[in-house]
Amino acid sequence: MKKYHEEHQLLRDSLRQFIEKEITPNLQQWEDQEECPKHLFKKMGELGFIGANFPEEVGGSGMDFLASEIVMAELSYANIGGFTGSYYAHTFLPLPLLNAMGTDEQKDKYLRPAIQGDMIASLAITEPGAGSDVKGISTFGEDAGDHFILNGSKIFITNANIGDFMVVVTRTGEGHKMTLLIVENHWEGVSCSPIDKKLGWHTSDTAQVFFDNVKVPKENVIGEINKGFYYLMNNIQEERLLMSVMATHTAQYAYDEAVKYVRDRKAFGSTLSKLQVMRHKIAKMATQLESCHAMTDRALLAFMDIGPKATEVITMSKVYTAETAMEIINQAIQAHGGNGYVETYGVARAWRDTRLFSIGAGSSEIMYEIISKFEID
Amino acid sequence: MKKYHEEHQLLRDSLRQFIEKEITPNLQQWEDQEECPKHLFKKMGELGFIGANFPEEVGGSGMDFLASEIVMAELSYANIGGFTGSYYAHTFLPLPLLNAMGTDEQKDKYLRPAIQGDMIASLAITEPGAGSDVKGISTFGEDAGDHFILNGSKIFITNANIGDFMVVVTRTGEGHKMTLLIVENHWEGVSCSPIDKKLGWHTSDTAQVFFDNVKVPKENVIGEINKGFYYLMNNIQEERLLMSVMATHTAQYAYDEAVKYVRDRKAFGSTLSKLQVMRHKIAKMATQLESCHAMTDRALLAFMDIGPKATEVITMSKVYTAETAMEIINQAIQAHGGNGYVETYGVARAWRDTRLFSIGAGSSEIMYEIISKFEID
Amino acid sequence: MKKYHEEHQLLRDSLRQFIEKEITPNLQQWEDQEECPKHLFKKMGELGFIGANFPEEVGGSGMDFLASEIVMAELSYANIGGFTGSYYAHTFLPLPLLNAMGTDEQKDKYLRPAIQGDMIASLAITEPGAGSDVKGISTFGEDAGDHFILNGSKIFITNANIGDFMVVVTRTGEGHKMTLLIVENHWEGVSCSPIDKKLGWHTSDTAQVFFDNVKVPKENVIGEINKGFYYLMNNIQEERLLMSVMATHTAQYAYDEAVKYVRDRKAFGSTLSKLQVMRHKIAKMATQLESCHAMTDRALLAFMDIGPKATEVITMSKVYTAETAMEIINQAIQAHGGNGYVETYGVARAWRDTRLFSIGAGSSEIMYEIISKFEID
Amino acid sequence: MKKYHEEHQLLRDSLRQFIEKEITPNLQQWEDQEECPKHLFKKMGELGFIGANFPEEVGGSGMDFLASEIVMAELSYANIGGFTGSYYAHTFLPLPLLNAMGTDEQKDKYLRPAIQGDMIASLAITEPGAGSDVKGISTFGEDAGDHFILNGSKIFITNANIGDFMVVVTRTGEGHKMTLLIVENHWEGVSCSPIDKKLGWHTSDTAQVFFDNVKVPKENVIGEINKGFYYLMNNIQEERLLMSVMATHTAQYAYDEAVKYVRDRKAFGSTLSKLQVMRHKIAKMATQLESCHAMTDRALLAFMDIGPKATEVITMSKVYTAETAMEIINQAIQAHGGNGYVETYGVARAWRDTRLFSIGAGSSEIMYEIISKFEID
C-alpha cells in the first residue's frame, strides 16, 4: 500500500488550507462565469504545489511521485475539475518533457518560471483532423536551417489562451517523425481562439491554435529532431495515471456528498438512508469506489517501482476509473433527486467534469487498443 | 403498431416547419443565455400545437392521443429539452386536470387561454421537504368559508416565474386529503424565485414558489375538495408516457448525430465508421434505441386502448426509456470524441437534458416501487 | 399488438395439455439422463404441433406464423430447452427450406413424414472450421453427373444422431456457391458421433457428422445448384425470430418462478418479497421481461407484415432478447439463494439452456455485424 | 503488493506438481460422474496442503496467510471448482474455529487428523428455513447436564456425506445464543441425504443433514456455550476473503483459455484475435480481471495487517469479485462460440462453478447489507 511520509502529509495539509482559503469560497463564481482562475498558478507556484515532484535544480521540491498524486487527489476532491485540468495540463503535460529532455537553457527560460507559476504552459498535440490518431497530425515544421517554419493548427489545447508557451508536436517528416517545439504564444503568426461552450471543465481554458509561418529557432527543439513521438509516449503514462487519480477522487467527492445527503434528507417519515434500496445503492457505490482506489494504487505503485514500463496496468487503471467514476457520480446525482439537477449541489459539476476522462489523454477505445496489444500480440 | 392518419401527418409537417423556422435557428442562443423562449407559447397556441389533443369545446383540435405523441416526439427530436419541458409542463401537467375536472368557468378563464398560448401554466406539487413522497407535502390551505388561505412553499416548479397561473396541490386535511387549487401568479402573497443553475433544461423556467396567506376563492378548486391526490394519480400516466416519448426521441436525435459523425470523421486513413468497434457500438445503440421505441409504443397503444389502467406498462416504459436513453446518448458523446464535449455539437445538451427523466415525474426508484406492487402484492 | 384467433387459442390449449401430460412429468428424468425424448416427435406430429404453420398440401394445418410463435412460446415456458431446441431444429430449420424450394417428390418423401413426426430432420451448416463464417465451409460436393460425391464433416448438428435425414449445406463452387443436399442419415459413408457433454440443452441431440464419399442423387438437391447460401439467408429470419420467442418465454418461466419463490420464502421474520431490495429486483426483472416481449412482438409483427425484409428488427430482437433473458434468469437464480443452485428448482436449467441463444443461429457479435451494415453502410 | 518468500514458492511448486499429476488427468472423469474425489484429502494432508497455514502444534506448517491464498489460487486455477470447494469447506470453515477456540483434546481428536487429511470436516450453519438469516436457525441443543440433545436439520452442508465430523451451529437460547458443537457423522441420530443435482460444484459433496435426538457430550462444545454466533462472525472474514481468491483465479483460468482460443481459432481468413471487436472484448476482460486481483490483494493485505477488522474491504472484495468473475467467464464462453457450450472446453464448468460465489458464504445482497452499515450508520 501507499506509504506517505511526513513531507507528504505537510504537502497535503498546506494544499488543503490553500484550497479552503483560496479556491472553495470562489469556486461557484468562477464556474458560473466559465472562467479559468489564472492567477492561482502564481500562488500555487509560490507555495510549491507545481514543483513538488520536480527536482530542486529546476526549482522544485524534489519529492517523489506521491507528491503529484497528493496534489491531484486534493484538487480533484475540491471538485473544481476545470481548474484542476488546467493545472494538470500545465504541470504534467509539457513540463515533464522539458524536465526530461530539455537543455539547461530551456529549463532556465521555460521550466523554472513555469514551476514558479510565472509562466503558464500547454502541450499541443490534437488537431482538427487528428486526435486518437496521433500519427495523423499535419502541423508541419519546415526545416529552414537554424529554425523551423511552423504551419498548421491545433485544437482543444488547454491553457493556450491564457498561456505563455506551448510544446507543439510538429510533423518534421513522414510516419513517426515528429519534433517537439517550444513556441511562445505571443510570437508572430501564433493565434488562439477560445472554445467556450464545453460540457464541463468550465474553469479550464481551451483553445484552437493557429500557426501561420511561425519562426521557431532550433534552440527551442526539445530533445532530438524527429524523436518527439517517442518522448510523448514515454511521458503519457504519468499523465494517464494522474487522470486515474482525478477520476477516483472526484468520485470520492461525489460519493461523500451522496452519503451526507441521504443521511439528512427526510422522506417517508424517516431519512433516505433508512430505505434499503438507497442503502444498497450507497453500498454498491462504495464498492465501486474502493475498486477505483485499488486500481489506481496498483498502477501507482507499479509506476513508482518500474516507471513507464507499468504501461499496461496504468492503461487499465485509466479506462477503468474513468468509466467507473461516471457510474458512481451518476448514482450520486440520483440519490440527490431534484437537487442532483441543481448545479449548486456539486454532484452535477462532478459528473460533467468527469465525463472528459473517457475521452481525453487517450479515449477508452484507445486504451483497449493498447491493452489488447499487450494481451494478444 | 401505431397507425397515423392524414391529420397526424399534417400536424407533424406543420410542427416540423415551425421548428425549422422558429426554433432551430435560435436554439443555441437561447441555450447560451439559459432563457426560456416564452414567446413561443403564443405562437404554438395559435398554430394548434398546444390544443391538438384537447376537445374542440375548449379550443382544441379534438385529435387523439397520437397528436400529443407527435408533438412531444418532434420537439424532443429538435433537441431543445428545456423548452420542450416547459411546453410539456404546461400542456400535459395542469391542463388535463382542468380539462377533466374543471368547471365551465374554470375552463373559460384558464384552460382556453392556456390552449391558445395566452396564459402559461404550472403544476406545483414538489416541496423542499417532499418530492417522491407526495403525501409528505405540507403546503396548507385553511378553509375560510368561501375561500382558502394558502401557506407554504413549492420547489422546482416549471414555468412559475414566467407563468400566469398554477395548479397547486394543497394539503387540506390529513393523509391523502389534498385539494387542487388554481392560483394566479400575480396574486398577493405569491412570490417566485428562479432556480437558475440547472444541469440541463436550460431553456426551461424553474422556480421556487412561496405562498404567504394567499386568498384562493373556492371557485378555484378543481373537482372536489380533498380529492386532489386521486386526480393527480389519474393524470400522471399521460405525463409519464410522454416522458417516455421525450426520452426515446432525444435518444433518436443523439443516435442520428452519432451515425452522421462517424460516417464523416476521418481517422486512421479511413472514417470512424469503418472501425469494427465503432460499428458495433452503433449497432448496439441502434438496438437499444429500437427497444425504447418498442417499449414506448407498447405503452402508448395500451394507454390508447385502456387509458390510465395501462399504469404498469407505462411505468415500465418510463423507467426503461429514461435509463436506456442515457446509455445511448452517452455513447453518442463518446463517438464524437473531443467534439462530444463541445456544446455546439448537440449531444452534450441531449445528455444533460435527458438526465432529468430518471428523476422527474417520479424517479426510477419510485417507478420500481410501483411495478413491484403490481408484480408481487 | 398480436391478435390471436380462436384456432390459435385451441392450438395453445391442446399443446398445454400435451405438455402437462407428456412432458412435465418426465422432464427431470430426461434431463438427468441427458437424453432427447425422441418419441415425442411422433406424438407432436400426430397432434399437429409440427405442421401448424405449414400448408395443408404437405400435411400441415395452414395456420399463420402466430401458430409457430405459440408452439415455441409454450414449449419454452415448459423449460425443457433441449427438446424444444430439437423440435425447433427440426421444424424451423430444414423443413421450411423443403417447403419453400423442394420438389413435389422431395415434399412427399421428406417433408410430409417430417411434419407427421415420422422422420426427424437436421440442418447441417456448421463445420469444425467454420461457424460464424458460413462462407468458410469446406464440405464439398463433387459433381458426378446424376449425383454428387459428398466429403467433409459437420459439427454441432442438432438431431443428427437420432434423425433420418439432413439438409447439408455443401460447397459446390467458390465463394457463395453452395448447394443444399438432402442426405439420409443411414446412407453409406454417413456417420455421426454424439457430442455428449453440453452446458445445457441436455434433452437435445447434438452430433458431429462425417461424410465419406457419400453419393447424393441430384433429385436430392433443394432448389437450384449453387444457390443454397441464398436460400439459407432467406430462411434464417424465421429461425432468429423464433429464437427470440424462446429466449423471452424461458425468461418468463424463470421470472414467474422467482416471483413465486420470494412470495413464499420466509426470512427475517417475514417473506423475501417484503424486502425492498428484493422487490426492486423483481420490478427490474419484470421491466426487462416486458422489453423482451415488446421487442419480440415488434419483430413478429414486422415479419408477418413484410416477411424476411424485416431482417433488421428481427436481428435486433434476437440479440437483445438473448442477452436480456440471461440477465433476468441470472437474477431469478439469485432470488432463489442456495436453491437456485439446485437443478430441481428449474431456474438453473433455464439459465444453462438460454446461454446458447447468444451463440447459436448467429452469435451476438454476428448480429451486430448485420445491424451495423443496415445502420451505417 | 504481496511479497512471496521462498517457502511460498516451494508450496506453490509442489502444489502445482500435485495438481498436474493427481488432479488434472482425472478431473473430467470425476466431473462427469459428479463425484467428490474424497481420497485427495489424505494425499493433500500428507503433503501439507491442508495444514500450510495452521500452527505446527496442531500439525500444520506454521506459514502465514499467504499460504492459504496460494493453495486456493492454484486449486481454483486448476478449474475443479467442486473439489476446491470441498477442500475449502473443510480447511477454512470448521478447522479455524477449532484452532482458535478448541480445547487441546478437541485439537488432538479432530483438528490434527483433519489437517492430516485423515478426517473430513464440515461446518453446518444453513437450514431449510434459514440461510442469509443466520439468526433464524432452529436446530436446537437441549441442555441435558453433561451433554446436549440435538434436534433439527441442516441443508447444503458441504462434505457431510463423505465426512467424519461437523461443527454444528446450534441454537441454545434466544436471539444470538448459539453454540458450536462437534458432531461425529456416524453418531446415532445423525443422518445425511445427498443433494445430487447441482448447477455446479459437481465434484463437491453436498448434503442435507438430520439430527434426531443426537447426544452431544459437552466436551464437544467449541469455546463457550452461547457464544457460537460471535466465533462464526469472526472466522467468516477469512472465508470470504478466500472466496474472493477463488473467484479471481477461476476467472484468470477462463480468461487465459479465451486468449489461447482466439489466438488459434481461424475465421474469416485469419484468426479471431485479429478482429477488433474480439480484441476489445479481451482487453475489457483483462481490465476487469486486473480489478479483481487489485481488490483481492487489497483485502488480503488489509487482512494480514489488521485481521478480521478488515471486514469492510473483505466484504467489498467478496461481492465485487464474485460478480465480476461471472462477467469475465461469460465472455470467455462467448469467445469460444459453440465450443464454449461444450463441457470439455472448461469455460462452461468455470462458469457454473463460479455462479455459487454470489450466493454462498453470504450472498451479494447480504454483502451490501454489511457494507451499508459501515458506510451509513
Ligand SMILES: Cc1cc2nc3c(=O)[nH]c(=O)nc-3n(C[C@H](O)[C@H](O)[C@H](O)COP(=O)(O)OP(=O)(O)OC[C@H]3O[C@@H](n4cnc5c(N)ncnc54)[C@H](O)[C@@H]3O)c2cc1C
Ligand atoms: C476539454 C478538453 C481538453 C483537452 N486538452 C488537450 C490538450 O491540452 N492538448 C491536446 O493535445 N489535446 C487536448 N484535448 C484533446 C483530446 O486529447 C482528444 O479529444 C482525444 O484525444 C480524442 O481525440 P478526438 O477528439 O480527435 O476524437 P477521435 O479520435 O475522432 O475519436 C472519436 C471516437 O472514435 C473512437 N476511436 C478512435 N480511434 C478508434 C479506434 N482505432 N478504434 C475504435 N474506436 C476509435 C474514439 O474512442 C472516440 O470514441 C482536449 C480535449 C478536451 C475535450
Ligand SMILES: Cc1cc2nc3c(=O)[nH]c(=O)nc-3n(C[C@H](O)[C@H](O)[C@H](O)COP(=O)(O)OP(=O)(O)OC[C@H]3O[C@@H](n4cnc5c(N)ncnc54)[C@H](O)[C@@H]3O)c2cc1C
Ligand atoms: C428541472 C426540474 C423540473 C421540475 N418540474 C416540476 C414541476 O413542474 N412541478 C413539480 O411539482 N415538480 C417538479 N419537479 C420536481 C420533481 O418532480 C422531483 O424532483 C422528483 O419528484 C423527485 O423528488 P425530490 O427531488 O424531492 O427527490 P427525493 O424524493 O428526495 O428523492 C431522492 C432520491 O431518493 C430516492 N427515493 C425516494 N423515495 C424512495 C423510496 N421509497 N425507495 C427508494 N428510493 C427512494 C429517489 O428515487 C431519489 O433517488 C421538477 C424537478 C426538476 C429537477
Ligand SMILES: Cc1cc2nc3c(=O)[nH]c(=O)nc-3n(C[C@H](O)[C@H](O)[C@H](O)COP(=O)(O)OP(=O)(O)OC[C@H]3O[C@@H](n4cnc5c(N)ncnc54)[C@H](O)[C@@H]3O)c2cc1C
Ligand atoms: C447446442 C448447439 C446446437 C447447434 N445446432 C446446430 C445445428 O443444428 N446446425 C448447425 O449447422 N449448427 C448448429 N450449431 C452451431 C452454431 O450455429 C455455431 O456454434 C454458431 O454459429 C457459432 O459458430 P462457431 O461455434 O464456429 O463460433 P465462431 O464462429 O468460431 O465464433 C467464436 C466467437 O467469435 C465471435 N466472432 C465470430 N466472427 C466474428 C466477427 N466477424 N466479429 C466479431 N466477433 C466474431 C463469435 O461471436 C463468437 O463469440 C449448434 C451449436 C450448439 C452449441
Ligand SMILES: Cc1cc2nc3c(=O)[nH]c(=O)nc-3n(C[C@H](O)[C@H](O)[C@H](O)COP(=O)(O)OP(=O)(O)OC[C@H]3O[C@@H](n4cnc5c(N)ncnc54)[C@H](O)[C@@H]3O)c2cc1C
Ligand atoms: C453448493 C453449496 C454449498 C454450500 N455449503 C454450505 C456449507 O458447507 N455449510 C453451510 O452452512 N451452508 C452451505 N451452503 C448454504 C449457503 O451458505 C446459503 O445458500 C446461503 O447462505 C444463502 O442462503 P439461502 O440459500 O437460505 O438463501 P436465502 O437466504 O433464502 O436468500 C434468497 C435470496 O434472498 C436474498 N436476501 C436474503 N436476505 C436479504 C435481505 N435482507 N435483503 C435483500 N435480499 C436478501 C438473498 O441475497 C438471495 O438472493 C451451501 C450452499 C450451496 C449452494
